Amino acid sequence: MKGDQDVSIADGERPIEEGVRTDFRSRMTYSGYLDLDKLLDAQHPVSEPVHPDELLFIIQHQTTELWFKLVLHELQAMRSYLQHEDVSRARKGIARVKHIFRTLAEQWSVLATLTPSEYSEFRGFLGSASGFQSYQYRCVEFILGNKNAGMLRVFESDPAHHAGLQELLDAPTVYDAFLHFLSARDHDVPAQILHRDVRKAWVEQPELIPVFQRIYEDPDAHWAEYAMCEDLVDLEDAFQLWRFRHLRTVQRTIGYKQGTGGSSGVGFLKRALDLTFFPELYSVRTEIGK
Numbered sequence: 001m002k003g004d005q006d007v008s009i010a011d012g013e014r015p016i017e018e019g020v021r022t023d024f025r026s027r028m029t030y031s032g033y034l035d036l037d038k039l040l041d042a043q044h045p046v047s048e049p050v051h052p053d054e055l056l057f058i059i060q061h062q063t064t065e066l067w068f069k070l071v072l073h074e075l076q077a078m079r080s081y082l083q084h085e086d087v088s089r090a091r092k093g094i095a096r097v098k099h100i101f102r103t104l105a106e107q108w109s110v111l112a113t114l115t116p117s118e119y120s121e122f123r124g125f126l127g128s129a130s131g132f133q134s135y136q137y138r139c140v141e142f143i144l145g146n147k148n149a150g151m152l153r154v155f156e157s158d159p160a161h162h163a164g165l166q167e168l169l170d171a172p173t174v175y176d177a178f179l180h181f182l183s184a185r186d187h188d189v190p191a192q193i194l195h196r197d198v199r200k201a202w203v204e205q206p207e208l209i210p211v212f213q214r215i216y217e218d219p220d221a222h223w224a225e226y227a228m229c230e231d232l233v234d235l236e237d238a239f240q241l242w243r244f245r246h247l248r249t250v251q252r253t254i255g256y257k258q259g260t261g262g263s264s265g266v267g268f269l270k271r272a273l274d275l276t277f278f279p280e281l282y283s284v285r286t287e288i289g290k
């Protein structure tokens, strides 16, 4: 095979090939393209003296926020694909977001190596900062349907984030777009659901269950819609895993202490597990095969 001839490693060193570029005075570079100087200069521990485990805590958060950035980007694109009835692209987007959440759910095991004793040694330096104030997380919750206008208060001292969240509060969710898509495909989605006040949190709509039942009872006749329904359930499942692993990590790290954000801590996070983005997609399962 060309490019793979008789170059065995004799001395344990991989030979650097002739063609490998080394002069970057007028070329795009790895760190330039990725702006690594900025990225790798953004970890600023606040503990004094600096606690060796604070870097783990910071990087776990920052990598999560980077992935949240992509999740939000993909969910916004997905909502638009649904509005244009582009099923293939919407499905591809959901798959990507699902894998990101699975990766993030796995990532909790890294932070779980932080023991309660180690965390207690620098927790006090974090003051009132808390993940509860994560703008991107709240954006993701809003676009998926867990709207809560009260959350905007947390961002009152940050006009750009307040405006960004207000915009998402006022806009349709991914599920709203999906229901419009179903309606465009001649499914009988009630008009009052299609014209609901999108600023409100989603509450289960029993009239939607027969709509989904029709899809689930004859998948071949409605394959695209059926596959999309299952994709949404996959997505919610992955998101819930993230929430659950956060809760378990919190429980093993701070027990039943109050959170730095002022909530009760574990009890508050547990109640989030009862929230579901697409309740009818679960309720329909009770009806199948009856």
Ligand code: HEM
Residues within 6 Å of the ligand: 060, 061, 064, 065, 111, 114, 119, 130, 131, 132, 133, 134, 137, 246, 249, 250, 253, 254, 258, 259, 260, 261, 262, 263, 264, 265, 266, 268, 269, 272
């Ligand atoms: C040892 C590590 C952690 C502990 C002890 C912890 C603790 C908590 C607690 C107690 C809350 C409730 C709000 C409060 O009163 O503070 C919370 C919320 C939150 N945390 Fe963490 N957390 C940890 C790591 C993380 C990480 C790595 C992220 C990733 C970005 C994160 C994101 C969030 C988010 C988004 C919320 C809001 C959840 C909601 O509104 O349901 N946390 N955390």
Ligand SMILES: N[C@@H](CC(=O)c1ccccc1NC=O)C(=O)O
Residues within 6 Å of the ligand: 061, 123, 126, 129, 130, 131, 132, 254, 258, 259, 260, 261
């Ligand atoms: N709420 C956490 C503190 C915490 O985890 C945190 C602190 C600063 C920045 C992000 C955080 N992450 C998640 O809540 C606690 O109560 O210990």
